[in-house]
Amino acid sequence: EHDGLDAFTRALPAASAGRVFAFSARADRLYTEVDYRAGDCLLFGNEEEGLPQDVLDGAPERAVRIPQRSTKVRSLNLANAASIGAYEVLRQLGFPDPAPARPRLDESVHESSHAR
Numbered sequence: 001e002h003d004g005l006d007a008f009t010r011a012l013p014a015a016s017a018g019r020v021f022a023f024s025a026r027a028d029r030l031y032t033e034v035d036y037r038a039g040d041c042l043l044f045g046n047e048e049e050g051l052p053q054d055v056l057d058g059a060p061e062r063a064v065r066i067p068q069r070s071t072k073v074r075s076l077n078l079a080n081a082a083s084i085g086a087y088e089v090l091r092q093l094g095f096p097d098p099a100p101a102r103p104r105l106d107e108s109v110h111e112s113s114h115a116r
Helices: 005-011 053-058 078-092 107-114
Strands: 020-023 041-044 063-065
Touching (some): 020 078, 041 078
């Protein structure tokens, strides 16, 4: 836990070079327009208010948004937004160290699970 965004940024590993991308519905740049690299951090605000405006104004080139189809939608669920952002980073990095595929289901196990 950190006392504020500055303390958090100072605590980042040197490899990340302090690259923090602030996700906000108020940002102009789309999250898919960023060339992410290993060590980047994604910052999200709460669902009710999002990130403070001064955080977005402090580094507008690192403020990004997930597009929504309607302005009538206030925000995405925080867990969904974080998942979308994290998945895009992993996609761009080539899904490093993916878990192996799960084993095939045994037909008898599969059939018994549907019988319930």
